[in-house]
Amino acid sequence: MPISVQFTWLASDNAWAYQFQLSIDKNFQKIVIDTTVFNPIVTISNLDFFTEYFWRVRLTRGEQYGIWSEIRKFKTMLSAPLLLFPENGSKNIPTSGTLKWSPVPGAIHYYLVVSTNKQFINNQIEIVDLKDNQFDYTNLEPAKEYFWKVRATGENGKSEWSEVFNFKTQLPKPELIVPPFADT
Numbered sequence: 001m002p003i004s005v006q007f008t009w010l011a012s013d014n015a016w017a018y019q020f021q022l023s024i025d026k027n028f029q030k031i032v033i034d035t036t037v038f039n040p041i042v043t044i045s046n047l048d049f050f051t052e053y054f055w056r057v058r059l060t061r062g063e064q065y066g067i068w069s070e071i072r073k074f075k076t077m078l079s080a081p082l083l084l085f086p087e088n089g090s091k092n093i094p095t096s097g098t099l100k101w102s103p104v105p106g107a108i109h110y111y112l113v114v115s116t117n118k119q120f121i122n123n124q125i126e127i128v129d130l131k132d133n134q135f136d137y138t139n140l141e142p143a144k145e146y147f148w149k150v151r152a153t154g155e156n157g158k159s160e161w162s163e164v165f166n167f168k169t170q171l172p173k174p175e176l177i178v179p180p181f182a183d184t
Contacts, residue, residue, distance in 0.1 A: 003047040003076050007055060009069065011040040015059040023054045026071060036060060049079035050106040050154070078106050078159035081133070081150045088165040095169050096138040099148060103133045104159060107152035114148045116141075118164065142172040 007020065020042050022033040032053070033044055040057075047053065052075045059066035082102040086093045099112065112135050114125035124146065125137060140146060147166045152159040 003049060004043055004045040005047060005074070005076075006041065006043045007057075008041045009057050012059055014061070015066075016061045017059075019058050019060050019065065021056050024051065026054050026073070028054065028056070047076050049076055049159075050104075050156070051076050075156045077157055078104050078152045078154050080104075080160045081107075081110065081152055081162045083148070083150065083162050083165045086165070086167040088163075088167075090167040092170040093167045095140040095142055096136075098134050098136050100134040101150050101162065104152040104154075106154040106156070107133075107159075108154050110150050110152055111158075112148070112150050114140075114146055116144060116146060118147050118166075120147065120149070140169050142169050144169050 009018070017036050017038050018040060020033065020035050020037055021028060021031055022044060024030045024032060035042065052073060054071050054073045056071050057069045081104050083100075084102060085098070085100040099114070101110070104110075109128075110130040110133065112125065112127045112130055113120050113123050114137065115121070115123045124140065125135075127135060145166055145168050147164055149161045149164045151161045
């Protein structure tokens, strides 16, 4: 999901337009957006995840430019993890194994939820403070469908949830009864 941010400032009767700048450094040596707008509002889309941005505005009147506003800064949210294994719709997954997802830059820990329903009610597994981008699970029920999702948490808050994946565990192993001894 692309990140969009709406910027607003107080309107001025002295302005015909406003010059808006967005940069990834506080000295505005690496300007990402430099645009002129006619209203005191601008929406910028497709910003990078987990990035610190700086912005400022000044009045313009033809070739005349006002003094730059104070510089404001903000940091965009973490990206959502990408689920890697088991792949979505996988079948015959062992009842004990490993769930894996992509590491997220800036993540301090991950929140994993595994459930037997899409609504994630009565979760089978719910781990809030995973340090690694994988989790070893045990004792899932055989021949059952599971749904799972992950989100990252960092100093700047939480990411969106990942896409929800599902997988089906393998059928149970038959128990042999007669004859009672194995012939090796």
